Amino acid sequence: MWSKVANQLLYVSYLVAVVSILLEVVLRIYNPLQPRLKNDKIILPVNKRYEMTVDGLPLVNKNVLHTKNSLGFRGQEPPNDWNRHLTVLAVGGSTTECYFLSDGTDWPAVLTRQLRPALPNLWINNAGLNGHSTYGHQALLDNYLLQLKPDIILFLIGINDVGKDKMDGFDNALVRNAYVNLDGSWWKNTARTIAQNSELISTVRLIIRGVKTQKLHYGDNMYTPLRPADTLTLPPARIQAELDSRKPYLKPYRERVQHLVTTCRKAGIEPVLITQPLLVGFARDSTTQTDLAKFRLHDTENGELTWKRLEIYNVITREVAASQHVHLIDLARELPKKGEYYYDEMHYTEAGANKVSSIIAGDLGPYLKVKYGTAQAAKARTAQAAKAR
Numbered sequence: 001m002w003s004k005v006a007n008q009l010l011y012v013s014y015l016v017a018v019v020s021i022l023l024e025v026v027l028r029i030y031n032p033l034q035p036r037l038k039n040d041k042i043i044l045p046v047n048k049r050y051e052m053t054v055d056g057l058p059l060v061n062k063n064v065l066h067t068k069n070s071l072g073f074r075g076q077e078p079p080n081d082w083n084r085h086l087t088v089l090a091v092g093g094s095t096t097e098c099y100f101l102s103d104g105t106d107w108p109a110v111l112t113r114q115l116r117p118a119l120p121n122l123w124i125n126n127a128g129l130n131g132h133s134t135y136g137h138q139a140l141l142d143n144y145l146l147q148l149k150p151d152i153i154l155f156l157i158g159i160n161d162v163g164k165d166k167m168d169g170f171d172n173a174l175v176r177n178a179y180v181n182l183d184g185s186w187w188k189n190t191a192r193t194i195a196q197n198s199e200l201i202s203t204v205r206l207i208i209r210g211v212k213t214q215k216l217h218y219g220d221n222m223y224t225p226l227r228p229a230d231t232l233t234l235p236p237a238r239i240q241a242e243l244d245s246r247k248p249y250l251k252p253y254r255e256r257v258q259h260l261v262t263t264c265r266k267a268g269i270e271p272v273l274i275t276q277p278l279l280v281g282f283a284r285d286s287t288t289q290t291d292l293a294k295f296r297l298h299d300t301e302n303g304e305l306t307w308k309r310l311e312i313y314n315v316i317t318r319e320v321a322a323s324q325h326v327h328l329i330d331l332a333r334e335l336p337k338k339g340e341y342y343y344d345e346m347h348y349t350e351a352g353a354n355k356v357s358s359i360i361a362g363d364l365g366p367y368l369k370v371k372y373g374t375a376q377a378a379k380a381r382t383a384q385a386a387k388a389r
Contacts, residue, residue: 044072044144054100057223059340059349064102071148074106074126078148086372088124089145091137092156095276095346096128098353105350108154110357115365119372133160134256141260146267151372153269154360155260156331158276158313159346161253163246224279224297224344226288232296239305246312253313257320270371272364273321275314275332277356279345281307283337292337297345306345329363331356 045068052064069077074097079085090096090108098106108126116122127145129136134157145153257273264271280292280303293304314332321328335341341352348356 044068046070046072048072052100057100057343059223059343059351060100061102061105061350064100066099066101067103069125071125071127074103074128075109075112075124078125079123085121085123086119086152086368087150088122088152088154089127089148089150090124090154090156091140091145092128092154092274093132093160094128094130095159095348096156097126097130098128098348099130100343101348101350101353105353107348107353107356107360110354111361111364114357114361115368118365119368122368128156131160133157133164134253134260135164136160137260138256138263141263145269146263149267150269152272152368153264154272154274154329154364155257156274156276157257158310158317158332159278161249161256161313162309163249165249165252222344222347224342226285226290226292226295226339228288228290230296231291231294232299232302233294234300234302234305239308242305243308243312246309250312250316254316254320257317258324261320261324261326270327272327272329272367273317274329274360275317276310276346277332277335277337278307278310279337279339279342280304281337285337285339287339290339303345327364327367329360331359334359 047070048068050064050066052066054060054062054064066074068074071078073089078087090111096108103109106126108124108128112122112124115124127140129140132140137155137157141153261271261273280295280297282304283292284290285292291303293302293307295303297303297306311332318328318330320326335352335356341348341355343349
């Protein structure tokens with residue numbers, strides 16, 4: 001009896017394997033549900049909707065709605081008359097994506113509302129992807145954004161490049177034919193890699209996504225409360241040793257930033273570089289009176305070390321902007337270090353996103369007006385005339 005059952009199970013397993021392989025082959029040849037603008041290398045979260053309950057972040061709205069449009073980005077759908085708009089993409093990691101901020105409160109969305117009165121044909125989308133460094137930005141640019149060809153790309157960069165010398169982890173989590181390496185468990189990473197590269201699994205996910213809303217619940221301890229008494233003093237030699245250990249990574253980082261600039265300009269896209277701010281560093285929080293340089297982030301890390309380590313990358317971003325004549329928004333220097341603007345050492349609250357947007361708008365608005373204002377006026381007149389006809 002058990003032999004008969006075992007044979008039946010083997011037969012069913014065989015059929016499932018054969019059918020799955022056949023479906024995989026067929027869907028790779030022709031997939032009727034293929035998302036718009038999806039290509040062979042980048043898998044973006046197209047037309048996704050996340051409803052989240054966030055319990056662990058007291059400075060963030062508890063009920064979050066986060067949606068991705070048909071491009072896989074946050075923001076309005078691309079305009080039908082694309083060439084008549086001033087098109088801008090914000091590229092970066094989680095501090096651009098603002099994952100735990102509701103639609104309309106992420107800084108690129110706020111930036112759109114702040115700039116549009118002066119530039120009515122302005123269209124901005126949030127192309128930030130959690131964890132992405134300049135490795136991931138280059139892959140996104142090469143395999144996706146060059147096809148879209150926006151007028152401008154804003155690059156908020158630095159934090160995810162600290163100590164990174166290869167494309168791994170979150171960078172390759174959206175890239176086809178790449179091994180996904182998100183933790184130390186090889187079997188989980190192998191399963192993720194198979195799922196990522198399987199057309200059959202992608203199609204099943206797309207169907208499931210179409211019939212139900214993704215509802216997520218987050219209860220975590222990402223929030224970093226500021227406490228004046230929670231301090232850590234590190235010897236200058238310890239800090240300098242940590243900074244020296246980063247030197248081998250700096251030249252490759254410079255080259256990656258330069259490559260982003262070169263790639264954009266060859267395609268007729270104007271890059272704008274933005275330095276990465278942090279809550280911690282040489283300041284005192286005005287509300288709690290916490291010394292943000294001595295504030296203890298971990299057992300061996302304080303605000304001074306964290307800030308100085310990031311700043312060596314910000315310095316390179318500034319230098320590339322100067323040498324390549326790229327417009328720079330020095331957000332790292334301009335965003336005040338206030339606890340109300342952050343829910344941890346790097347991610348913004350709604351108040352922080354508003355402040356980020358105000359700083360960027362105050363710098364970017366005049367730049368766009370001078371560089372694109374006349375062209376925008378011409379585009380608006382053309383669009384108006386077309387409507388009149």
